[in-house]
Amino acid sequence: MGSPYDVLGLDADADEDAIVQAYRERVKAVHPDHGGSIAEFKRVRRAYEHITAGRDPATFEADGLDGGSESDQSGSTESRTASDDDRAKSDDEAENDPESGLGPTVEYLDYAVVESRGWSLTDEDLFEKAEAADLGVDSHGLLVVESRETLLEAAERYGFSWPYACRGGACANCAVAVVEGDLEMPVSTVLDDDLTDRGVRLSCIGEPVTDDLKIVFNIEHLPGLAELRLPAEQFGNARADD
Numbered sequence: 001m002g003s004p005y006d007v008l009g010l011d012a013d014a015d016e017d018a019i020v021q022a023y024r025e026r027v028k029a030v031h032p033d034h035g036g037s038i039a040e041f042k043r044v045r046r047a048y049e050h051i052t053a054g055r056d057p058a059t060f061e062a063d064g065l066d067g068g069s070e071s072d073q074s075g076s077t078e079s080r081t082a083s084d085d086d087r088a089k090s091d092d093e094a095e096n097d098p099e100s101g102l103g104p105t106v107e108y109l110d111y112a113v114v115e116s117r118g119w120s121l122t123d124e125d126l127f128e129k130a131e132a133a134d135l136g137v138d139s140h141g142l143l144v145v146e147s148r149e150t151l152l153e154a155a156e157r158y159g160f161s162w163p164y165a166c167r168g169g170a171c172a173n174c175a176v177a178v179v180e181g182d183l184e185m186p187v188s189t190v191l192d193d194d195l196t197d198r199g200v201r202l203s204c205i206g207e208p209v210t211d212d213l214k215i216v217f218n219i220e221h222l223p224g225l226a227e228l229r230l231p232a233e234q235f236g237n238a239r240a241d242d
């Protein structure tokens with residue numbers, strides 16, 4: 001199991017500078033883009049959050065059962081607990097420290113892969129299957145969303161070309177299915193209650209409100225969404241996948 005200090009390769013009496021430095025080095029070394037795994041990336045991130053939140057190292061669970069961000073993905077504002085307070089404290093510290101490198105982590109998966117492999121958005125092990133399939137980074141991977149950045153903006157910062165048209169919440173071209181965690185949309189949108197209840201969100205205006213999310217992008221042809229799409233040609237810089 002180990003302590004969060006072990007995960008970061010630190011002594012238990014490491015000072016703040018050493019913790020930040022170790023986190024930066026470890027998170028870079030285990031990032032999936034650099035040959036690491038998503039599970040290891042999340043373990044390092046959890047360890048750093050656990051230490052900076054001031055939690056007891058003995059309560060750290062490397063697999064994410066320690067009351068940290070991994071177990072708090074519902075987006076609910078109810079039942080606030082001590083661990084919620086810890087996380088809020090951690091988030092505040094991260095916001096006040098622009099060099100901390102922390103931001104919501106989004107694991108993404110292309111719906112084209114889900115369709116072609118006969119998987120379903122409701123498969124409980126959807127992302128485990130994606131991990132095992134060893135897909136290319138365009139189809140499956142991790143990205144970190146920066147403060148006040150929408151999911152679409154983050155994807156584009158990583159060099160991805162996810163679909164969009166209006167970029168203002170007026171169509172469904174940029175829709176994603178949120179499988180875990182949540183994206184908050186600041187304005188009312190074209191999406192009806194049925195779609196939002198099914199986890200559909202608009203990436204062009206959606207900002208993460210949970211530390212970890214799992215989303216499927218490229219879902220604009222799903223039933224209920226196709227009729228909400230706008231022809232990409234109406235927008236000079238629109239990006240369509242079809």
Ligand code: FES
Nearest residue numbers: 165166167169204
């Ligand atoms: S691109 Fe139109 S709602 Fe996002």
